[in-house]
Amino acid sequence: TQLLEQSPQFLSIQEGENLTVYCNSSSVFSSLQWYRQEPGEGPVLLVTVVTGGEVKKLKRLTFQFGDARKDSSLHITAAQPGDTGLYLCAGGYNFNKFYFGSGTKLNVKP
């Protein structure tokens, strides 16, 4: 059983569309991280959120941590083919141990 559930599992959209992916848990986390992973490579950290209700923006990406620190969302505006990849969320109970979700596989078609 996954501690973190991500949805949708797969998403295929056209360039220029907006999208939101979700990361949900019944557990409260002290922090939550979002990563992007491309085939044959390790995950690359996009953002860390630590405060309930926190919103962070990274260019066209907007990350939100739920008020209760159990869930998070990632919104991409005007998706581009370069956004294609596996998006993973990871919840941390302390500074150094993280539980990953199974990811959302995003394909942005030109």
Next chain:
Amino acid sequence: GAGVSQTPSNKVTEKGKYVELRCDPISGHTALYWYRQSLGQGPEFLIYFQGTGAADDSGLPNDRFFAVRPEGSVSTLKIQRTERGDSAVYLCASSFVWGRIGEQFFGPGTRLTVL
């Protein structure tokens, strides 16, 4: 600068054999992590080192798995009597962290296939 490197990139072995997977973290990073990623899944935590000691090994699936980091830098994940279910990508990550959330930098992984 050099990132986290892992060797070998691919390892094919037979059921019952012993394997060692190596991780070279970023120089100066005190924390080192091992994860296992099965097809279609996210990384699964195995073990975390702070310096030379294993601070948390609660993710190791059984006593066939063991990891060391004798000098606080390079780490080796050792798997005895491999089973087909051990087939996965083994990821290593390192970070510099002192009582705060450290950014984990991942290596490209070692793809282990047990025949």
